[in-house]
Amino acid sequence: MTSIDIIKAPTSDPADTAGPLHTLRQAGFRVSDLLAVVGKTEGNGCVNDFSRGLSAAVWEPLIPDDAITVFSGGTEGVLTPHVTLLVADRAEHPGYDRGLVAATGRTRVIAAEELGRAAQVEAVRASVESLVGKLALRTEDVHLVLVKCPLLTSTQVSSCRDRGLEPVTDDTYESMARSRLASSLGIARALDECTDAQVEAALEGSQQVWSRRASASSGAELADCHILVLGTSEAASNPLRAAHASMRDAIDADTVVQLLEQVRAEGGTVVQVLAKAEASPDGQIRGRRHTMLTDSDLQSTRHARAAVGGLLAGLVQDTAIYVSGGAEAQGAPGGGSLTVLYRLSPR
């Protein structure tokens, strides 16, 4: 059970560690306190997003062995490249009835032929359950499970076939969706939000099952899954809190406003918003056609991040938020999971 604090810092480019580390130190923490570096980097967020790889290359050697990185590409529109640093907070914060806690871990390497399939679901499920257990959290006190998971490159697709095995897809961009789906189902299963049968159906295309607390992002810069579990625990005492919901669709301002009002009602200040966004799979938003799925120049995840990022940044009045594209089983179809981290006023 690790009580945490959260520091947010803009980055001047994907290789910028100096700026965030300065902010970290100013906040009274050291690199050895880092549990996770969760960044938005300015690539396309798709298969060939090397901004993620560059950030991983500069951060990985700096952080503790058991800390993780999660770099989500794509800062379309108004979004600001930045990192959210989660640190172990060993200071006393008396007077709070609970506190935000976190645990991080990794699955084993996901083989190319396992990606997007039951084996990936199972690996993520096992890791999430282990981390929830480590935090001694009731599943209802988990507010966010953030996963960074691998994808399939052409090379991996080919090597898979050379071994006589068939990958889940040979479309590299589509492999990102399949990986996010499998990770999210692993989360949903670990949090008792669905059954094994529902997982199976979801892997076959059913869109009935989803978790409001799952946020998965895929990338070529890793071969295993990096996992962060965030929850509130009565065993901790700190001013950080979390609330979560699911946006019903990409223009669901009401849900966002309600969550923000809840924060305000508790006297809280928003520290970070983490949202998933996607193009509604049926090509429509409230009965009106959108064109995200027929735009061959611009992937739908880029469209979705830009639009939902614009809405959230306007509502929260902050551009340094974590909006990630591709919300398979992460919130309602066409919508997405939404977590707000906030800080209660000092008491």
Next chain:
Amino acid sequence: MTSIDIIKAPTSDPADTAGPLHTLRQAGFRVSDLLAVVGKTEGNGCVNDFSRGLSAAVWEPLIPDDAITVFSGGTEGVLTPHVTLLVADRAEHPGYDRGLVAATGRTRVIAAEELGRAAQVEAVRASVESLVGKLALRTEDVHLVLVKCPLLTSTQVSSCRDRGLEPVTDDTYESMARSRLASSLGIARALDECTDAQVEAALEGSQQVWSRRASASSGAELADCHILVLGTSEAASNPLRAAHASMRDAIDADTVVQLLEQVRAEGGTVVQVLAKAEASPDGQIRGRRHTMLTDSDLQSTRHARAAVGGLLAGLVQDTAIYVSGGAEAQGAPGGGSLTVLYRLSPR
């Protein structure tokens, strides 16, 4: 002075006239009533956006000789391709102290060497003044001047040089911005919002002058400028009204909410929102870096439309709105002009 009504209809593709014409007839109007077809089409909104050209090719032969088309490309993110049909409304609507009126016109052809320069400013100014005069409007009663203006293709740049003349730029995408700027300065000048000296400075790069009522969009599908002037007149009586403002930046939700509250306070229902959006030229939004101007895969106008479209659609709860990219002299730098058309309750 033409009292107008406004009909909004989604389109199934850029060549779709049947759907909108059906809606027009159901509303009790005929094609001969059309003053303007203002559409959002699903191309990239940039130089090679042939969705605009396709819409123009199918609509131009249908509409009255003195009606105009304005097709603005780009329905990034949640935006829905649609047309806004402005029709002359000859019905009596007694009991209103004023009404929304409109006039449309065209400038002469803008030569390639004139584009983005004083000659274009002057041509637009003269046309706008003439239309405002025709409507017998005080300039303060004008709520929107919408302009569709030409751009420079490679062929035009070359032919210009072959004639020994230098175009304002040889970057075809940049020519769109220059054309929007010149048109907008023409509007600002016609509405007495700036001096000739300020126009000159603005053409040289000064960002001091802008109009909250200007909305200009450029395209390869025309050689002159199409102009629509919208205002409220005491000489008319109908339930349509307009309000306008300028967004301070791309996340300025407050200004939008205020305008919507004003509409609500008057008992109005939003009919259409017309907004301009752009990437802040200094690369920042409220002191935080954005990446719209360093993304060589995706033009900044596409980013801006997606983000501001996402915000506005969420606030208005409608995806069939007119959000156009590139806001040079159209509202504050980094923000954009914003006009809301609304309908008062029957009385």
Next chain:
Amino acid sequence: MTSIDIIKAPTSDPADTAGPLHTLRQAGFRVSDLLAVVGKTEGNGCVNDFSRGLSAAVWEPLIPDDAITVFSGGTEGVLTPHVTLLVADRAEHPGYDRGLVAATGRTRVIAAEELGRAAQVEAVRASVESLVGKLALRTEDVHLVLVKCPLLTSTQVSSCRDRGLEPVTDDTYESMARSRLASSLGIARALDECTDAQVEAALEGSQQVWSRRASASSGAELADCHILVLGTSEAASNPLRAAHASMRDAIDADTVVQLLEQVRAEGGTVVQVLAKAEASPDGQIRGRRHTMLTDSDLQSTRHARAAVGGLLAGLVQDTAIYVSGGAEAQGAPGGGSLTVLYRLSPR
């Protein structure tokens, strides 16, 4: 059996019919002589390529009822937008032992649920056989079967599902590949190049079967398949000839050079080159990695057209050639079908 002539004309933009029609008249032909307008237009060649739709919108009303249009989008790199006009040539050209002949036709409308499946294969096969029969050609005298076929938009995917039917894919870009594949298998079957069992296997993913004479292109601008069969017939007498081959891969200059040397050996002059190009599905060219399938910013068909177009234009010394992307069952995997049309010297 229609003896034909071929006129090639550049276009100033996708809506340009005036230029080509002027060239047509100068060559001594009339619009009523047109059998087919085969164009390269300057869109992205993908789902949202409205340059094709614009060209179709301006050409379709002009041409005879039984003539067809085939607009293939994408003039990446050095390629020039142009049209190739195939006209019925009723003049006498004595002294030739044979001549180039052509026939055109259309299939019925391909329903969304049929696209990419056996029903589309069968519809194309039947039409091709009928056209080959009409020309009284031996299958070995057929040098090119050019097909323009439909694709699936989001709207079609959704309406298909609303009817309880599953489309072959819900990825709109992928639907283009499936449609090209089905059309090409229909051609291969009609030309006795494969068995029904091989067609079935190919629809399931086998890449064993392909035709060196098939060239299929998909688009949103039509609902049926437009088909052109070109061959040489001893019943005709004209100076036009055709030769075909398959490029082994995207850098197979040898095959191109051999074909061009054959033309030269016969004293011929190249009139037009029609080639298909694709990213090698295994992610490699001669054992070296290519990145066309991992580039999420730029579809692989655009990459392939640009590269193969660059090679062919350099070898033929002409940029107004027909290079089309996506070569499923059209020539060897990673390569593509290649047809050269040429004119013998007057005798």
Next chain:
Amino acid sequence: MTSIDIIKAPTSDPADTAGPLHTLRQAGFRVSDLLAVVGKTEGNGCVNDFSRGLSAAVWEPLIPDDAITVFSGGTEGVLTPHVTLLVADRAEHPGYDRGLVAATGRTRVIAAEELGRAAQVEAVRASVESLVGKLALRTEDVHLVLVKCPLLTSTQVSSCRDRGLEPVTDDTYESMARSRLASSLGIARALDECTDAQVEAALEGSQQVWSRRASASSGAELADCHILVLGTSEAASNPLRAAHASMRDAIDADTVVQLLEQVRAEGGTVVQVLAKAEASPDGQIRGRRHTMLTDSDLQSTRHARAAVGGLLAGLVQDTAIYVSGGAEAQGAPGGGSLTVLYRLSPR
């Protein structure tokens, strides 16, 4: 005077150093022998190409202090990501009348306001002259000067203005062209290919001056210019040779074939080809329109690399070649400089 050898190795991704270093060792060299790592990486080759930055981040810590990296982004079409390793070759190769030699260096940091202007020209000129002097080469024996130079990001444009200085352009993509131009003029001046007055005119837009031996590439991953000079010297003895030319336009296969025939005539085997490519600035290739400058979805440098890369790979029968986009003053307008490195047969 450093006699060199050249090792070429494919890379599995931009972070791959293991593969090339293995190849280096197999060839009998050590990391300490490295003079330069010249790579093609798989990003977009434009402003936000982080594949270059990632390669620089992993290679820079490995190589000797006075060695340089040059990473050129963009492997469109058939091109293979790879590195060309230039190493000091201390072995004896008796029996050759000359040998290929190289020297590398760096300019001072180029300030944002200097970029694309006379100050950058001068800095490059001075460094090139110094390196040519160090190699004791006659300018006619220089076959290639390769430069990697900086660009302007939004942040740099803004900070420049904040200091009251005006950057050469505020378009970040355009800044790449300006930087390449200035570097190339510095090369041309150092090689006595032009006068100061011609440099001045070229900075103002004249396209009269260019060098067949200049190859400049810009990127955000460095602030100074990295420079490599390659030539043949009678003071060295090794089997490597170089030949250079300028392609007249993007389909100038003749010039390429002539150079390759010259190599063959000498009994040489091609080791590497380095070419610059660009969209012809007048929008035409041999009088026919191209669309590279009106495609707002895809930058013209990407088009040009794909097309010229396709041609060269086909002619050389190798996809691991160095084709770089944007040929301002590097070969004829619309064409580009071309250098072939080859190895004579053992004697």
